[in-house]
Amino acid sequence: MNKIITLSVFLFFLTNSVFAQKNEDVLMTIDDQPVLASEFKRVYLKNLDLVLEESQKSVDGYLKLFVDYKLKVAEAYSQGFDQSDTYKKDFSKYEEQLSRNYIFEDKVTSELAKEAFERNLEEIEASHILIMVNYDAVPRDTLAAFNKIKGIRDRALKEDFTALARETSEEPGIEKSGGNLGYFTAFALVYPFETAAYATEVGEVSEIIRTQFGYHIIKVHDRRMKEPEITVSHIMISTKEGTSSYVPEARIGELYVLLEQGDLFESLAKQYSDDKNSGKNGGRIKRFSKGDLRSSVFEEAAYKLENPGDISKPIKTEFGWHIIRLEEKHPLPTYEEKREILERRVKEGSRSKIVTQAVKVKIKEKFGFVNGTGYSPYFDTYVGDEVVKSRWVYDTIPASENKKMFTIGDRDFYFDDFARFIQKRQYTSKRYISRITLMTDFYDEFETLQLKTYFREKLELENEEYAGIISEYRDGLLIFDVMGKNVWRKAKKDSVGQLQYFEDHKLKYRWKQRVDVEILATTIEDVVNELEKLMKEGKTGKEIKGLLNKDNKVNVLLTKGVFEIGRSELPSGFLPNMGVSKIYTENESFIIINVKEITPPGPKTFEEIKGRVLSDYQTFIEEQWMEQLRAKYKVEINKKTLKKLKKELNS
Template identity: 40%
Template sequence: MKLKCFFTLLLTAIVFFVNAQSDAKEVLFTVDNEPVYVSEFLRVYNKNLDLVQDESQKDVDKYLSLFTTYKLKLKEAKALELDKKPSYLRELNTYKKQLAKNFIYDNKVTDELVKEAYERISYDIKANHILIRLPENASPQDTLVAFNKISKLRDRALSEGFETVRKEVHNGKSVFGEELGYFSGFRMVYRFENAAFNTNVGDISQPFRTRFGYHIVKVLDKRKSRGERAVAHIMLAIRENDTVNEKPETRIQDIYKKLNQGEEFEALAKQFSDDKNSAPKGGKLAAFSSGQLSSPEFEEVAFSLERVGDVSEPFKTKYGWHIVKLHDKKLTPEFEDIKSELEAKVKRDERSKIIDKALTDKLRVKYNVKDNPEALSYFASILNDDYYKKTWKLPADFKGDTPLVKIGKQQFSFINFGAYLEKNQRGVNPKSTFKNMVSEKYNTFLNARLINYQENHLEEENEEFANIVNEYRDGLLLFDLMETTIWNTAKTDSVEIRNYYNANKEKYVLPKRIDAVVASSAKQRTLKKVANLLEQNMSLEDIKKLVNNNGEVNVVFTSSTMDANHQALPDNFQFTKGISKIYKHNKAFIVAKVNEVLPKQLKTFEEAKGLIISDFQTHKEENWIKKLEEKYKVVINQNVLDKVKNQIKS
């Protein structure tokens, strides 16, 4: 997108313009008989008042001049049909879709989920669970069997003890009884996370379903999050063929002694660690928080290290023997510091379905969408087994013109949903009934059209959105106009640019300058010494050695071709060849050796080319605007303008 140039253009033009009509319908001026309303002018003027740096631009008459010029340009752009260019329409539609997301979705629901997520990453839950495995597309009968089974296990766990039942029923295939250790927000699927965080410590949850099946969870502990750790480790794996002399526990103690003797941890990790992924990096692992590792013992040791650089004693896990070094530790950041990151996670996570549902539920009410069970029954009746084979077609006697659902002012008929069913035959659950299948497909169909309808009518329904879109629409159109009419032609018309330079050479002049060396020091006495040395033509390096000694910098030199505005020179500096007097400048002192005084002279075309092109564009635009003023008559309603001025003053 041309956003960078677009915004540069808008700032140059001073204002961000909109094209909305006022309720009052008071016309401030017309452009070729097309009205421009007071409300639009006032909204733009007030909106941009704080952005204006130049006080003169706050003058209503001058601001109105800018505004009418802008309207003339827009009139010309539309006359040239730049608003019908495919590239323009494509870019505008892309922007509208991106912007609409900020206005369509329910921010309240998102904000609540983000706050909930922060609360959950601020704590660690320790829990165990029992899972009855169940496919997502399980039949109603299999679902009921699994639910009854988990319910009975919960009853047993309440009477016999959770751990007893968990260990007994676990078979690693259809039933899992697992220790989960500690985990935090975003570490489990959202439904599991919900159940765990909403169950009190010591309690067993009610049965709940995730995509894996039915669970019950027992919460063993809840603590404040310990944050994140980054560590390095040296690991010696346990192998069945280890000899007595090669026992890893013996070798790890020898490595630990080397560490205590002052050898580098990273070097020892590279030499001896059996973790081939981390060894080349000095044993360094990716940062982790509670519950991310499959080794609670390793995690406990890592979090027990207090200071960066601390090294643990050797310890054992199921993977082998380890020594751990702490590289970094981070506590849970403040909410505002990670709010945007959490929001992005929420929108990628299973939580996004809650946001989507909140939106579509709101839109169903807003657009008064009515259920049509008879229609869905009809669609279920015309499906057959071909749908599972992805070869199903609408029947010859299909009732395509029958009304299906109305969203706002838009009526959808049977043919709309029928075509959708025909096109979307993938991802069908073979165990689902035709009735359930049609219901699921219809919800997806309806939700997509609800959102699309909202997007298409957002300008009518939301004034803020309409203003922003109109601002972008007009700005983008103006950019295309200026690029086509002024900028590109001004850059490519080399003959006109050269002629403009020849006619305006006096504008491109190099001022009087000096080729000089300027010495600056906080001490006037030092500069007196420097002035004498410069008089003797001593080199700057030799002078520095004499006056900048014992680690102190007493003088700094600037060598350049300088005009009177150069920062190294005081305002009253005399452009005379030779050693200058000592001047006080910027709370210090300077003395200069002027090698040559260069007279004022014209810049060559190449020297001034960038400025010439810029001036030529301004010149070309001014002439072009005069032609637009002749082409499109602007008529100001003076009475209305006087009222506007009084309103602004008050």
């Protein structure tokens, strides 16, 4: 289960941060531990719109939710979940990710984002030739690879680049691609390669560049302005098995014919599209550019539409069949509109190394950094070649030799700290050939890690926003674990308890009235009377389709199945009577229903309702557990502070 998604249920309250340790009003105590009014006020104002029940929107009502939340947090600490390896790993990962947003707020990020924005205005088509050499290859191999690519570049200035690439390039799949990379913009390729491509004119061959893959030369074939974002609407018929009673390809074909006959795109999307999120908006989806969607087939079809209102023929993607209509071509966005996204991509991509080096300088300047002995030459002999094969074993460094490597702020780091880092890091490192390169990389990582760790620790003391968010996540993670043990897994394992709960609450689990129906719909007013006549004559839905859908025209659509009253397949206001119904009008369609069987309301079996029973049983278990927590912990409310708080919040 994705903990990040599930935790959103619990990230509902911010717990006390270090900034709350001021002389403020205490709203309540839990076993003598203070909870400040400022904390309650903050979360109350933040989450008021998320509270569904009106009774809980008052201060008194919300306070009950808040107390229960704090009790769960207290119990999580009581049961030691904050000491589990899983918790520590998950929290550390989130802490590292979150702090990046604060560590990387510097000039370098902004400069790289602006550079990427300018590059993204233009697409480049290029080919390349690659001579592979490991990042940490020995000098002899590196020189051999360089001399080889140098000779190839001399030939590339005179010969056909594609033929030369097929002859000399070591890129996988070169026979098929000929080295051609197609069109690309910023972030599509590693930064050094991208930079060289954008610095090369059309028809020219770049200088030799080095990436983690080896040595490259690039030939630029074309430059063109990037196409703008577009907005489209679509009608989708899913090809997922078991989702419909009709053939998806046939249904999309019918819908396409209806569009050609003049039916409204929005109405058909609302009525028939299996993409319910866009369907309710007439099929409209969020604006996008090439590369944004998970289906390149969909994108290509959408970008082939030239004018707003143009409609594609049915196309098939991995998600189903689609008909696409172009709504709008948007002007290219400004830098300010894209700034946040660009800066995030800078932090996450290969450019982050540039930013990291700048950030290290920033942290050193902020807190102070003093070099000590350094790791060389001691570690040049202390760590043997076996580290390259992840076999180096660390014992101890004698106290007399355990020199100080560097100091950050008020904290010193010694040889022993670095040795322990190497011992652990070697097992997760990429494949190295050179021990010297490995040690250089490991030291850089170690220094970076300690600088960022020190920064994060100070950040929680100095930045109130960060402290609040990290505290929120910390407690949410603990609640996820304590609820898992005491409620969710407990209820899930208790099959006897689930069955007993079902027996005790059978009246909750009943079918509404159900109907076995054939639903026939048309958007053509001239057809509806003939449709009604045929249905009253006893024709089946299949027979009626054969009679009314002629000459490649789709006049009626058929849907059949067993549905509970109130289901979206049935028109609003539908009255369940045997036989042919009256004509209903919905979403500009005329709908007639042939009711073949009516099943009265009745009890559901345990197997039919098992998922809902489990959910209800978990709620029941949680209520019992909360009663135990309320009895276990002493909660005292400061009535004077509460009264003052109500006055401030007008509640």
